[in-house]
Structure formats: structure tokens, C-alpha cells
Amino acid sequence: MTTPLLEIENLHTFFYTDNGVARAVDGVSFSVGVGETVGVVGESGCGKSVTALSILRLVRPPGRIETGSVMRFEGRDLLELNEREMQHVRGNRIAMVFQEPMTALNPVFTIGDQVGEVARIHAGMSKRDAWAKAIEMLKIVGIPAPEQRAGEYPHQLSGGMRQRVVIAMALVMNPALVIADEPTTALDVTIQAQILELLAELTRRLGTSVLLITHDLGVVAENCTRVIVMYAGEVVEEATTVDLFARAHHPYTEGLLGAMPRVGGEKDRLATIPGTVPAPTNWPKGCRFRDRCPYSWERCESEHPPLYQIGGGHSSRCHLAEEPERRQHPHPPLAAQRGATAA
Amino acid sequence: MLHALLRDSRTRIALVVLLLVTLGAILAPVLAPYDPIALLDIELLPNQPPSAAHPFGTDPVSRDVLSRLIYGTRVSLAVGLGSATLAMSFGIAVGMIAGFFGGAVDAVLMRFVDAAISVPRLLVLLMVASLWGRQGLVPFTLLMAGTGWFTVSRLVRAETIALRDREFVLAARALGVPTPRLLVRHVLPNVLAPALVAAALSIANVILLEASLSYLGIGLPTGTASWGAIIQDGANDAVDLWWLTFFPGLAILVTVFACNALGDALRDAFDPRQLPRDDSDALFASEA
Numbered sequence: 001m002t003t004p005l006l007e008i009e010n011l012h013t014f015f016y017t018d019n020g021v022a023r024a025v026d027g028v029s030f031s032v033g034v035g036e037t038v039g040v041v042g043e044s045g046c047g048k049s050v051t052a053l054s055i056l057r058l059v060r061p062p063g064r065i066e067t068g069s070v071m072r073f074e075g076r077d078l079l080e081l082n083e084r085e086m087q088h089v090r091g092n093r094i095a096m097v098f099q100e101p102m103t104a105l106n107p108v109f110t111i112g113d114q115v116g117e118v119a120r121i122h123a124g125m126s127k128r129d130a131w132a133k134a135i136e137m138l139k140i141v142g143i144p145a146p147e148q149r150a151g152e153y154p155h156q157l158s159g160g161m162r163q164r165v166v167i168a169m170a171l172v173m174n175p176a177l178v179i180a181d182e183p184t185t186a187l188d189v190t191i192q193a194q195i196l197e198l199l200a201e202l203t204r205r206l207g208t209s210v211l212l213i214t215h216d217l218g219v220v221a222e223n224c225t226r227v228i229v230m231y232a233g234e235v236v237e238e239a240t241t242v243d244l245f246a247r248a249h250h251p252y253t254e255g256l257l258g259a260m261p262r263v264g265g266e267k268d269r270l271a272t273i274p275g276t277v278p279a280p281t282n283w284p285k286g287c288r289f290r291d292r293c294p295y296s297w298e299r300c301e302s303e304h305p306p307l308y309q310i311g312g313g314h315s316s317r318c319h320l321a322e323e324p325e326r327r328q329h330p331h332p333p334l335a336a337q338r339g340a341t342a343a
Numbered sequence: 344m345l346h347a348l349l350r351d352s353r354t355r356i357a358l359v360v361l362l363l364v365t366l367g368a369i370l371a372p373v374l375a376p377y378d379p380i381a382l383l384d385i386e387l388l389p390n391q392p393p394s395a396a397h398p399f400g401t402d403p404v405s406r407d408v409l410s411r412l413i414y415g416t417r418v419s420l421a422v423g424l425g426s427a428t429l430a431m432s433f434g435i436a437v438g439m440i441a442g443f444f445g446g447a448v449d450a451v452l453m454r455f456v457d458a459a460i461s462v463p464r465l466l467v468l469l470m471v472a473s474l475w476g477r478q479g480l481v482p483f484t485l486l487m488a489g490t491g492w493f494t495v496s497r498l499v500r501a502e503t504i505a506l507r508d509r510e511f512v513l514a515a516r517a518l519g520v521p522t523p524r525l526l527v528r529h530v531l532p533n534v535l536a537p538a539l540v541a542a543a544l545s546i547a548n549v550i551l552l553e554a555s556l557s558y559l560g561i562g563l564p565t566g567t568a569s570w571g572a573i574i575q576d577g578a579n580d581a582v583d584l585w586w587l588t589f590f591p592g593l594a595i596l597v598t599v600f601a602c603n604a605l606g607d608a609l610r611d612a613f614d615p616r617q618l619p620r621d622d623s624d625a626l627f628a629s630e631a
Contacts, residue, residue, distance in 0.1 A: 056517050061446065084521075091518030098517075103510040108532045117528075118518050169518060 005176055005209050006055070006073045007031040012066035013047075013054045020281040024050040024063070026233035032177065037203070037210040039224035039241070041217060041256065045277045047233040048213045052179045055211075056094060057086055074176065092122040095170035097199070099182040101162035105154035111138070111165045112150025118172040137168040141198060160191035167199060171206065178203060179211045184219070196223060217260050221245060229253050232277055232288035235307065239314040249316035251293045275335025287319070294330040295320060348612045357604035364598055368416040375410035379568060382406060393586055400586035402576060411568050412591055418569035419598075422484050422553050423546040429488035431495055431542040438499025439526055439534065443507055453500065460493045464552070472561035483563055487549050495541050502534040536610055543606030547599040554595055570595050 013025040025047045032038045040048050053059050055071060057078060071078040074093065081089065098104040106114060115137050116130030125133060131150065138146035141164040154162055163183065170178050180199060184192035200223055203210050212223055220227050220241060227244045229237040229252065237250040248254050255273040275292040278284055287305050290296040299319050308321035320327055348354055367374060377383060388405040391397055399408035441452040467490050471478070478486060506512055507530075515529045554571030556562035558578065563569055570591045577587025 058513065058516055087519045087521055089519070090516065091520075096514070096517040098510050098514050100510050104514040106511045106515070106529055106533070109528075117515075117520070121519055121521070121524070166514070169514075 003034050004031040004072075005034045005036075006071070006211075008051075008055070009070040009072075011051065011054055011069045011071065013050050013059055013069075014064055014066055015280075016062040016064065017281070022280040023233055023283060024280050025054060026280075026283065028230070028233070028235055030228050030235060030238060032209050032211055034176075035204075035207045035209055036226065037200070037212060037224045039220035039227045040211060040213045040230060041215060041220055041227060042230035043215055043256075043277060045280070046230045047280075048215075048230055049181055051230070052096065052181050052211070052213055055179060056090055056096060058090075088122070091118050091170075091175070092173045093175050094177045094179065095173070095175040097163075097166050097170050097178060097180040097183045100186050101159055101166050102186065104166050105162060107154055110151050110153055111157065115150075115165065115169050115172060118169055122173050133172065134168075137172055138165070140171070140202070141165070141168045143168075159187050160195060163187060163191075163195050164198065167195070167202070171202060171208070174206055175208060177209045177211065179213070181213045182215070183212075185214075185216075192219075199223075217256060229256070232283055233280060234288065234317060236289070236317040237315065238307075240312075243312060243314050247314070249310055249314065249321065250289075250318045251295055251320070252289050253316075255292070274333050287317075291334040294333050295326050296334070297326060299323075348608055351608060351611075353604050354608035357601040357608065360597055360601035361605065364416055364420060364594075364601070367413050368420045371413045371417055375407075375413045377407035377410040379406065379410040379414040390580075390584055399590045400584070402587055403580070403584070408573070408586060408590060411573055412570070412594060415568045415570045415573055415591065416594070418480065418563065418567055419550050419553060419571070419595075421480065422487060422563075422569070423550045423602075425484040426487035426491055426549050427542045427546045429485070430491035430545060431538055433488065434492035434495025434541075435499050435531070435534065435538050437492070438496035438538075439503050439530055441496070442500040442503025443526060443530065445504075445507075449500070452496075456493045456496055459490075460497070464490050465555070468552070468556060469561065472556070477561060477564045479564060480567060483553075487552070491545055491549065495538055495545075498537050498541055499534045502537055503530055506530055506533050540606045540610045543602050543609060547602035547606075550595060550599060550602075 008031065009029045011025055011028045012023070015022040015024055028047070028051055030038070040051065042048050050059065050063070054065055054069075055073075055078070057065065059065060065079065069079060073089070078086070078089065105111065109117075112131055112134040115134035116125070116127070119125045119130040119133045120127070123133075135146045135150050138150060143149050143161060143164055149157070149161075154165070157165065167183075178199075183199065184195050187195060196219060199210070202208070210223075212219070214220060224241050226240050227238070228235055229244075229250065231250075231252050237244070237248070237253045239247075239249075244253065245257070248257055252273070255271070258271040259273060273292055278288060278291070284290070285304060286302055287293070287296065287300040290300040293300070297319075303319070305317045305319050307315045307317045309315050310321050348358075383401065383405045385405050388397075388401050389403050391401040391405075393400045397407050397409065399412060401407055402411075437452055437456075441449040468486065471486060512525065512529055515525055520529065550570070553562055553569055554574065557569055557571030558575045560575065562571055565572075573591040574588050574595075577584060577591075581588045
């Protein structure tokens, strides 16, 4: 890995709800190197998006980043900055691309105005200069007739065009890190590849690091150098992309890979992972995946697995790292058994 | 936006009416044929029905009703516009702050609004009148504003809460937009539509309320001839001397209608996603 740009250590983000404390992000550590594209995968509710919002300190009450969390970025701990300094980081050094281009733009302003706003805030540009900058950015993200488009409102643009606008807004200040939270999930399949290609192309050219949050392993395979797999508020596996696809270690990652459609695959029905993510207000003790795991045994019930180093920068939060022979004896997961009795 | 406003003929009529009323208020000294408080000829001219010389007739003390009405426009409009503007600004500010910051701030502000809203406005005004007597123009306008911002603040708060969790507000924060700018640029324009609609309706409401209070004899001080006060003056002879109440009543009616029509039109025009009315009519026509 290259020089780290962002190092997250022991990030805890809890939500204090009426139903108890939801430990949405529960001790997450990872880093992103300069110019690197890191993928974060996991199903809905695993804490991916909360992690992203935590980095920008945009978690709203009742959510809170707990003390003891550290987020080092460009040599400073983001959690020690005051709100003003943090505003300087947002949009300037770290920018975010949101999932829904339909709603990520303000409906009452023209897109030129909105792209320009970033330059006005962070570079103190005049209205006129900001407009010129906006047109330049729209051109860079491949919007045809940018001079004319800049004067249009978001509803006049297609979804793919809007996502290009959102990317333009993120890149105005040439940030060191772009966090892309499921940037293509809301788009047509045909547009998804174009948008990802654009994002990859631009960030490569600008040397921008990317934290790409997705639940699509196909997207990870094409875009990322390293992958972090999250489950139930924790990192459960981390590896280079090549390594992860070749030697997935954690049963959850195995499950995710098994649930991916493959060209020329023989099965006519996709494999699924039985059960659902447990409630974040009440993570089970021991391994949080054990009910859905085909290998779980007594130890998984009693002992919360640490992140085991299994060589080559590959780590996995599974006791199989110490007892690999158990992989030979899969059994139907508890969740599936319960499902069967319920049915 | 102006273009969208003017496309609809109902709105055009409403705007013309309001423009005339406003011009009437501004140009009252030029337009009024007589001095509104002069007793023209107490012997020969009291209780004249409408005629060429006095289009709206004269009252029992021989004052020209048309001239009084034109000057009354100043009072009614000043109270209506002034209090609506004040109430809207204050209501928007309170609503945005409560909705955006939430928590204790929201709880305190909104419980106060709940309490205030549960007291009928007329009752408060009656109480003030009985405690401190009739109020001058400025205190009366402030009083109207002070009792008129609650609904606006509620409306704006609800809208702000919905906006606060919209992705574009989050996106703006993620791009480093400072909170005051976020409120003014990203929240305000999106809550302005319902607030403006409410304000336009509240102008109508205040004009009516002022008329009711003047009619009850507890509005503006005697001598401040608002439309309501003119009606009150003629109320005892409403059957025989119909022109004393009919014309000011008509003025109130037309102005209130125009305000309401404008409120509707503003709502449509402020929403850029809305189809222009003519187009949407055409759309339905083609479907039918």
C-alpha cells in the first residue's frame, strides 16, 4: 500500500434511539492510500454509509461518533477539528458522491449555480468566475453543450447526466479523497458502467483517492485495488481485490461471492445467504455472522473473533483462521434451520 | 417565474386588481375627488345616493364615500401588507430554526406555538383592546403580526424537517456549505413557496380581521378610516343607505379574492417541477 491518506482507527458510531443504542459502526479500522481506490462492500444495514458519513462528520443526532475513535487525514485527526475547520475539509479535501442523483441536487437552483457554489465557498470565487468554473467542470464530466446545460434545472436532466453533475461538484476543488456512496445504484444498468468509468478516469488523472461504497462485487472487481468487507458494523475481511476473489476467507465474503451472477454459470438459481443482519441495538455476542454461517461451532457462540492476519495484508474476522479444518464440514446455517421449522 | 405567473388569466386579473388597489393607496390624494374628512355641505349633501358628482354617494355627515374608500385603502393595505410581511419573516425564521436544529430548541419553540395557536386570535385582540384600548396604526400592525406568525412557523418547520433529511441538503453539507448559508440558500428557497402562499392568504385574513374589529368598534382609532371602519359607520343604515356599506364591502371582497388567487398562483409558480397551468389543462383535455 502507498502512503496512507486516511487512517481510520477504532471508529465507533452509535445511535441513541428509543429502542436502545444502535451500534451501527462498531470498531472499524482501515486506511486509504494516496491515489488508491478502496471498495467497501456489505449488505444494507452493515454500516457502510454510516462509516462514510462519519468520515465527514455528518452523522446527525441521535447518532454520535464515540470518543476513542480516530480518523487521521492528511496528518490531522478529523475528530479534533472544530466545525469551521471541518467545513473547510468537506467539499474541499474530501468530497462525497451520493447514491441518488435525483435528490442530491437542489431542485430550485440551476446546475451551473450548484457546481459553482463549491468554488464560491472554498475558493472565494466571484459569481462570474464560479459560473465559468462550473462550465469547465461540466465539460470535464462529459456533459454536452455545457454552456447551455449550466442554465438548466436538475429536473431537466436525465439520471446519468445528474450523476455527472454530482461528480463535477465533488471534483471542483480537486479533493484528495472522494467518497462515493453507491454512486450507480440508482442508475440504469447501461449508464452505470459509463459513470464508473468516468469516475475512475477522472480520479486516476487527478490522483484522487476513492472510497467506493457498494454492494456490487462486480463494481469492486473492476474499480478497486483493495476491498473491505463489512458486516454488522465491523470489518470482517480485508484484502487486495485479486486476493479476495481468489481466496475469500470469511464465510460471509464467500456467501457474497456465491450470490454473484456469473457469465456461463451452471446454476439456474443464485445462491443466497439465509437469514438477515441482526439488529444493531443487540449484536449477538461471539461472532455476529454465526447464525447465517455454514461452519459455525461452539467457539463462535462464546468468543468474538478478532481480525486475524492471514498473510499478504489479508485479514479475516473468523475463527476458521485458527481452525481451518472446520471448513471441511459445512452444515445448514442456524438461520436456515429456523426458517425450515418456521415454514 | 414571472412569466409562469402571468400565463394564467385568473392570476393576471388578480394582479391587476392588486396593482389598482396599491396605486389607489399610493395616489390617494390625486385620485380622491374630495377631501375624505371634509363635511362637504351638511345642509344639502348628506345621504346622497350614487350620482355623477359622488359615484359612491355621501354619508350622513356629507362626506364623499369614494374619497373615504380610496384613503381607506391606505390603512387596510398597510395593515395587511405590513403584518403579513412581518409575520412571514418571523414565522419563517422560527420555523426554520426549530425544524433544522430540532431537539430542545424545537421542543421549546413549538410548544410555545402550540400554546399560542390554541388561543383564538380574536380573543387575544379583544383582550388587548379591552386592556389598552384602541391601538394606533403601527402598534395595531405589530399586534396583527404578533398573533399571525404561528401557522407560518408550523408550516415552515414541517417543510424544513422534510428538507433536512433530503439528500441535497446532506450533499450541500458534505460539500462544506456553512450552516447559515445552508439555511438561506438551500432550505429557505424550498420553504418559501408554502410560506408565501400562507402570507398572501394572511393579507386577506388580516384585512378581514381588521374590518371585523373596526366593525366591533375596537379596531383602529376613530378617524383612521379603514374599510372596516367605513362599513361600521354605515352599519346602522345598511338598508336605506346601502351605498355606505356596499362599496367598502365590495372593496374588501375583491381585494381578498385577489390575494387568495395570487396565493394560489405563487404556489404553482414557485414549484419548478409543476407543469404550467395551461399545459396541464391541455394534457387533461387530450386525455379526455
